[in-house]
Amino acid sequence: MALIDQVQQVCDRLALQGWRDLLLHHGLDITATDLQRELTKELSTIDRNLPGFTDFAADGIRGIEPGSPARSLLYHALASSAVHSVNNNSEAYPTLAELDVIENYIYSLANRSLADFPNAVIAVFAYQYRIAARSPHGIHADMAFSRTGVARVGTEVANYSAARRSFWVESDDGDRLAVMPARYAAFLAVERRPSIDDAILEEQSGDRTRQFLFPVHKLFPGDECLRDANITLEFLEYHRNEKLQRVHTRGGIPVLSGFDINKPPFVRDSHNSRDLVQLQSVNASVLLVPQPTPQLVYTSTQRNSVTGRDEIVRFQVPPENFNNRFWTSYQIAANGRGREAPEYVNMRHLVATSATGEQRLVDLNQEIASEDEFLRFLADGNYEAAHFSDNSCDGCISVKVNGLARNLAVRPAYSLVTAPDFFPLADQIAIERWVDNFLPTLRDQFSQGGPSPLSEGRQPPNPELLLPNSNAKAFQRNETAIAAIVSTAPRNTNPVASQLDSLVSFLPDAASNVFAPGWDVSLGQDNQGNFYAAYGLGSPFPEDAKLCAALNSFWPAVAPDAARTFGILSAPTALPLLDSELGYYPQHPRVKAAEVTSQKGWDGEYGPFFEDFDGLFVNFANKDRSDYISNALAGQIRVSGLAQVDSRELIQRMEALHFCIRVLPPNDTVSTTQLILVCAEKIADWSSRSDRAQSTLQGSGYLYVFATVQGSEQLTRDVRRKRLRVRNRFTCQITQDTLCWQQDDSEFRCVVNEPI
Structure with missing residues (x-):
């Protein structure tokens, strides 16, 4: 089916939900007989005083502007979280797949060929359409792109909130944590130092000399994406959770006899486990969806080679010394600025094994009534404590593109699957700007941590991550701008008034930057330097979530x-x-x-x-x-x-x-x-x-x-x-x-x- 016919289907459905009347205020009739002509004609009556349209690009003059979603009135109306239909129900809003159709049509009308992009590579980006105040340049509503996406674990399936144009953190009944996917797509992109035509959200010192990837054309299947090409796309993922393994290999805790730390649950990845994440197709884009678990954390078993039984994986707690405890958590000290293992490990759940091999979990918080005895028992150690698994991990999203006239290098996206965001509507950069404008110094308010978003970090991703179905490394150590959020800079430099926003972000400005060890990602370390890695967070992640929260909120927009x-x-x-x-x-x-x-x-x-x-x-x-x-x-x-x-x-x-x-x-x-x-x-x-x-x-x-x-x-x-x-x-x-x-x-x- 031709793209215009798919767009016609979207418009026909939404016209009955109030969108025809809304867009007629701007002179755009989405039920016109010749829809393609209607969408590409110049509109002389765009009303930017209507709610939700105040931040539509000043130079946007058509329903569809070839190659430019931000200057396409139809796309802005359907994709902006500030624009709402008069029919306030979930059916009245576009689905992600329908938005994807509109995006593809916008890029198809650019009528480009691969030869128009002589220096292009194929890159996977996490991306999102945002109101002006949250766009990379802050001038008008626009796309925001990052080579890093942040999905979040939960206990319930994903819950898409159509009116928000984003997923929501609560389940439908409001009582459980829904997993939060991240959306990715493949683009032709150009790697360069930023020019005056590029925007970087909260540009950092040295950015003008760094190399960034800037998307220039979305890729989608079929023969309308590029002239003289009929392409296909296949997205692939690789994710890895290795916290339990590193507790032993880098944390100095001996492995109990009979356990193999090179197998699940000590190390779980996309080569040996399908319970971490799944890819879910959304037309030409894809969602990275964490797999929900009944509880955020859980015990796991492995067949013990000595006893021949499936046993709860566990470790023997070493006696307390001067640096291996923080309160009642086991602490693995860092060797330098970065981490090679989880900083904190839960040690308050004993695994009791009977003479017949039956096992039960003993919560020492409940089992030992005397405070002195409780603290002494933990300090003495030499008992077997349960390892707990969680579904946090990091990895990459890559893509195979067939049908192009020449082979292009593929640059994957860095993918984080991390802890829940307890303030999904809080904008970390807005809080950071408040600190800059209101407080004499950051430390006047925060004794530790502060509102530093991951998008301002300039570290490379975990260099040990592999490409999907490969033994090749996914990332290079010079990819230090991978967490940045970018877009094209507008010619108009007059910011519009800020609006209320209910969009929930999965880009790195909604995640915390690294610090002791972090909420969303930690600073890893090896003999060649530092990098982002998920394995430095607590084992399991609520162990250091408690400590971050208790120490005056290291990360005020998530913790x-x-x-x-x-x-x-x-x-x-x-x-x-x-x-x-x-x-x-x-x-x-x-x-x-x-x-x-x-x-x-x-x-x-x-x-x-x-x-x-x-x-x-x-x-x-x-x-x-x-x-x-x-x-x-x-x-x-x-x-x-x-x-x-x-x-x-x-x-x-x-x-x-x-x-x-x-x-x-x-x-x-x-x-x-x-x-x-x-x-x-x-x-x-x-x-x-x-x-x-x-x-x-x-x-x-x-x-x-x-x-x-x-x-x-x-x-x-x-x-x-x-x-x-x-x-x-x-x-x-x-x-x-x-x-x-x-x-x-x-x-x-x-x-x-x-x-x-």
Whole structure:
């Protein structure tokens, strides 16, 4: 079927869903008898004041502009997450396959031949159409391309949200984590240093001397892609998870007798396992889809050659020394800047084997009631702890293209399959720009980490990854710009107004850059240098997710801040989560007053609260007993409480926190304060609250209650909780302009917010 006929089918279906009427506002009739002529005619009545069209390219004048999706009104209307049909249901929006058809038609009308691209290579890109504010140049809505894609693991099948034009992190029932695919396509591309016609999202120092691949023409099957060519495409993938193997080969832990660490589950790749990822065709493009698992982590078995039985893979925990523990996690120290093995390994689940060979998993958090005995048992080691598997991995997406007049080199994309993004609507670059514009220094807010997106990293990908069905290496060490996001720079240099955006990204600006060890990818190392690799993350990944979250949110646009959950004084909360997001313990005062119901937070833990116990205390989770692996096994790690929190809301919370810490004694910084944020609530309108400090406190804001503490941590009857005695309590009622605060039960004092 000719492409125009496929486009006709798309238009016919969507015309009945309100798109005909919407596009007629711009003088485009998608039900015209001669659709090709209608789509290529010049439009004189494009209304850029209509919602969703304010960021349509200023020089876009047709329904289809040959070779340019961003200047094609039809494509913008159907692909932009800011444009919506009057019929608000999933059937009213284009599918990914239908968008792919429109893309192919746009490139077909360019009427190019391979000879028009004398220096081209074939490259695979992850790509996405974005509103102006998130495009690489920031001028108008446009395609964003990267040679790195970021898919995410989950416990449920992928959930495409048509109105968002992207996948959504929650399952349909909102209770489980859906896997998040990444979309790729093959393009003719040119490798060069950036010119004035190229845009790089958040260009980095030295980029003008680096080599980047820029896509110039999409490849799709058939004889309409290029003149005098009838091509076919076949996408291929190779992915590898080798964390368990590296715990032994690079982590220094001996292998238990009878286990083969060169076989699954110690090492799993596309040559020996099909349970990591799958490729799913979307017309001429492809989705890399992680395979869902019942739990985010799980135990695995291997036939033990000594006993002849299938046994839970495990390791003997070495005794504690000066550098192999972090809290109650086993720590593998780095040798230099990068990592050669997972930094943290869960060691709190013992594998008990009976005389008959039957095995059971023993959660030491639950088994050992005495805190001293628990910590001593972990320190002594010499017990067998379960290895846990997860489906995080890295790899490559490549393509075979047949039918071209000459052979071209193929450059694969780097593919990450990583941890869930708990803030899918938060734009990490927006938070980074807030840091640059609002804070004197990054360290005023974040004692560790910060909003550095992977797209700003300039490291090569894992050099040990193989091409699919091959023993050849997929990447070269000079490919340092592989995580960058690029596009063509527009001639128009007048930015348009920003818009609300519900698009969820799978490009590297939605992932964290590397740091101790990282949330999405780690910094690998060998004797030739550093590179990106997935194997430096925790084994399994929730093990270091707990530590990242507990240490003031290393990655504020993907990792929730759980510092106040655990009462961490050394890395104070930088990004406040609300009490409802951290969870209400059964003895929380609001639960006891029947104001709220007890519920666990996003991570399966409960948040902090004030407790009357022979005086006033802060009650918080015991960091040594908290176990995200146990919580994941119980299905208690959820994104539902956080998924709707966008970057604007995160920034407002951080500004409110900054306001409080600047005013409360001793007028400290967020990253160094000794104030513990105990309670945090969002207030829709202070004027409706009978407890507000003064009548001028109006509009939305927050209620933050802080404490200073004294003495040492005390145990509670619940081994998963601890408490600290309160010295002083500070209650803060906050709006954007005003802070009213009181110390203990004194009178409220009110101050007006002043620019820093």
